[in-house]
Amino acid sequence: MDSNYNEIIENAYNFTKPIKDKGKLATYIPELANVNPSNFGVHMTKVDGTSFGIGDHLEKFSIQSISKVLSLALAVKFLGEDIWTRIDVEPSGTKFDSLLLLETYNGIPRNPFVNSGAIVICDILISHLENARQEFLEFVRDLSGIPDLNYSDKIADSEKATGFRNVALCNFIKSLGNIKNDPAVVLDFYFDMCSLEMNCQQLSHTFSFLANGGCKLKDGKEIITSSQAKRINALMLTCGFYDESGEFAFKVGLPGKSGVGGGIVALYPNNFTIAVWSPKLNANGNSYKGMKLLETVTTHSEMSIF
C-alpha cells in the first residue's frame, strides 16, 4: 500500500479519537449495551490487496444492519431483477425502523436497507433457498474468508426477546401481502442475520468485492456482476444511512452502510474499502465518531467519488 494512505488513516484516527463523543450506545437491543463505549478502530483494504488498520480494528463487534448489504447481494445473485418488484430503490427520509411509509406504499419498503426492506429480502431468500439461514452464512463465510464465522446467539436472542418494532413491521407487511412466509420464521432469520460479528479488518475484506466490480479480491471469483455491484453501491450512497444518507454523501462522499453496533463500512469503487467502529451512535443511529473519522479521511485525502 502507498504509505500515504496509512498516514492519512493514522492522522484521521489520532485527530478523531480525542473528540468528545456526543453519541449514545444502542440500548434497545440489551446485549448491545454490554460493550466498551470507548472502542475505536479503523481498517482500510485496497483493491491491490494491501491493507492497514489502527486502534481496536481487530476486535469483533455486532455488524447489525451492515449485514443487509450482504443479504441483498445474495438475493440479487440468485434472483436478479425480480426483487425490485417487492422493494423500491428510493431513500426513505425516515428512521431505520419506521412503519410510516409502508401504509402509503402498500407494503412495498422504500429500499432494502431500512428494516422493512431487509425483512422482505429475508422473506425472498427463504422462498428461494432450501435453507436460507445456512446458505447466507456460507455465502458470508466465502466472502470473508472466515470459515468459522457464525451467528451470535447471545445478540440474536437479545433482539428476539425485545424486537417488537420489527415484529410489527413484518406483520404489517404480511397483512399487505408482501411477506410470503410465516412472519415468525422470517423474523428469526432477520435477527440471526443482524447478529453476525466481525472486526474492522474482516469487514473491510468482506466488502471489497463491491469495490472490485463484484469480484472477490483474493481469487477474482465473480460474486455478482459489475452492473449489480454498481447498483448496490448506488443504494448504499442514497440509502445506507437512513435519514442521514444525504449528510453522509455531502460530508464523506462515498457509498457506505452503518449498523447500530457502531460499525460503518464505506468504499471507493476500484480503490479501497474502509471499515470503522465506534459504538456510540448519533440521533440517526449512525456511529458518531465513525462518521467523523470518515469525513476526515476523505477531506484530507480528497478520495471521494465526487
Ligand code: DON
Ligand atoms: O433491526 C434492528 O433494529 C437491528 N437488528 C438492526 C438495525 C440497525 O443496525 C440500523 N442501523 N443503523
